[in-house]
Amino acid sequence: MWMRILVTAAMLPWLFAGCGQPAPSDGASTQRPRVALVMKSLANEFFKTMEEGAKAYHAEHADTFDLITNGIKNEEDISGQVALVEQMIARGVDAIVIAPADSKALISVLKRAQNAGITVVNIDNRLDEAVLAGDGLDIPFVGPDNRAGARMAGEYLAGKLQAGDKVAIIGGIPSAFNAIQRRLGFEDAMKAAKLDIVASQSGNWEMAKANQVASGIINEHPDLKAILCANDSMVLGAVAALRAAGRDDVLTVGFDNISAVRDLLRDGHVLCTVDQHGDQLAVFGIQYALEILKKGTSPEDQETPVDLITAKDLQ
Numbered sequence: 001m002w003m004r005i006l007v008t009a010a011m012l013p014w015l016f017a018g019c020g021q022p023a024p025s026d027g028a029s030t031q032r033p034r035v036a037l038v039m040k041s042l043a044n045e046f047f048k049t050m051e052e053g054a055k056a057y058h059a060e061h062a063d064t065f066d067l068i069t070n071g072i073k074n075e076e077d078i079s080g081q082v083a084l085v086e087q088m089i090a091r092g093v094d095a096i097v098i099a100p101a102d103s104k105a106l107i108s109v110l111k112r113a114q115n116a117g118i119t120v121v122n123i124d125n126r127l128d129e130a131v132l133a134g135d136g137l138d139i140p141f142v143g144p145d146n147r148a149g150a151r152m153a154g155e156y157l158a159g160k161l162q163a164g165d166k167v168a169i170i171g172g173i174p175s176a177f178n179a180i181q182r183r184l185g186f187e188d189a190m191k192a193a194k195l196d197i198v199a200s201q202s203g204n205w206e207m208a209k210a211n212q213v214a215s216g217i218i219n220e221h222p223d224l225k226a227i228l229c230a231n232d233s234m235v236l237g238a239v240a241a242l243r244a245a246g247r248d249d250v251l252t253v254g255f256d257n258i259s260a261v262r263d264l265l266r267d268g269h270v271l272c273t274v275d276q277h278g279d280q281l282a283v284f285g286i287q288y289a290l291e292i293l294k295k296g297t298s299p300e301d302q303e304t305p306v307d308l309i310t311a312k313d314l315q
Contacts, residue, residue, distance in 0.1 A: 033094040033293050034066040037282050038084050040101050040124075042071035044205065044233055045258040046278045047099070050124075053279030054286060065290060068093065075173060075205040078102045085109045089116050095289035097282060099124035103177040107131050110139065119292050121299075123285035126177040140299035142285045146181035147188070149274040149306035150230070153253045154189025156272050156308060157226055160251060163194040165225040168217045170203040170210050170238060172230045179205075182230040182255060190228075198224070203234040210237030218245050226251040232261040232273055239269050257309050265311045275307045 037054050039047045051069050058067045068088070072080040081101045086109060088096055096113055100106040100122065107127055110120050114137060122141045132139060161167070169186050172179030183200065190197050199217045203210030214227060218241060227242075227250060229235040235254030242250050248269070254261055257275035264270040284304055291297050 032063075032065045033290065034068065034091075035095045035097060035286055035289055036068040036070070036088040036091075036093045037286065038081065038088065038096060038098040039069070039071035039282075040081070040099050041073065041075045041077070041205075043074060044231075045260055046231070046233075046256045047071055049258065049278040050099070050282045054282040056279075057283050057286070065286075067286070072101060075101060078105050081106060082109045085113060089113050089118065092116075093118060094293055095119040095121065095286075097121045097123055097285040097289050099282075100127060100176075101125075102173065102175050103128040104131050104175060107135060107137065111135050111137055114139075119289050121285045121289045121292070123281055124178065126181075128177065138299055140288065140301055142288050142302040142304060143178075143281065144276045144304050144306040146178045146276075146306075147185040149276060149308075150182040150185025150228075150255060151188045152185075152306070152308045153255065153272050153274050154186045154228060155193075156310065157228065157251060157253050158189055158193035158195060160271065161193065161195060161225055164196060166196045166198045166221055166223055167226040167228065168199040168201075168214075168221065168224060169197060170201060170213050170217075170227060170229045170234050172202065172205045172234075174202050176205075179230055186228045186230075186253075203229065203237065205231055205233060207233045207237040207240075210234035211241045212237075214238040214241035215245070218242065218247055218250070224250055226253065226271075228253040230255055232256040232258045235270055235273070236260060236264075239264055243269075262314055265309070266314055268311070272308055272310045275309050277305060277307075280304070 078101045120139050122139050123143050126141045171183045198221050201213045203213050227238045232254040235252050238252050251271045254273040257273045
């Protein structure tokens, strides 16, 4: 079950990490809870969309809570994200809503946040459950079933291919839970359709890296029929590699439904993507953090929707 509840925010009287908020005109402090949204790379359109969604709710309900939004320079900047959480602890925020860059590496600093009395809500990329249990932490996850979403995309692709056709997977950062789940979802669909997975490599969520990986796979497997990418930034890189190689016959699949991929869906260069509603995902997490703060709600996971997007959905 997922929750569709309006959330709000008021601007903080300080700037932070290039993503700060304008100060209230009277400079007065408030008793509103302060919620920090800590995202991954703001160079990725998905997280810019997430930030814009959170700020839109803030603009509509500026009297309910204060919102700080920040993110890291790229998808692999794990130490930078740890530093952001540490700064939020030092600022004494009431809640941290985080899309962790790594499912294990952020747990230690989030434990320090909880020990400081800060409510923590995990969105987008699930923290490692075994490590959480080992540290005695109960951090709720608010987000989609990434495996189910990837399986939907894989099944749609499989309907365009024949048993025995060769396909490749370009995945995210290998230690990220959502990267693992999306790879597994793609594999579920490919194996069920008896397709041949000839390569499965990491593109680290980045367009440039995926472009390099895709170029190598294309050269090694000239009879390749499709490439499944675990996010849309990587599918952009894969499409560029296919164009450079003159391989418009190879189908591609993405995940995230960013605006940059929609023209490629319309012209057939991308077969499908998966919408996990990035503009709402942070809102769901912020709402739940506020509910925990207000009601003392016992933290429980909340599943949010995923939808398959094809060219016909954009008409």
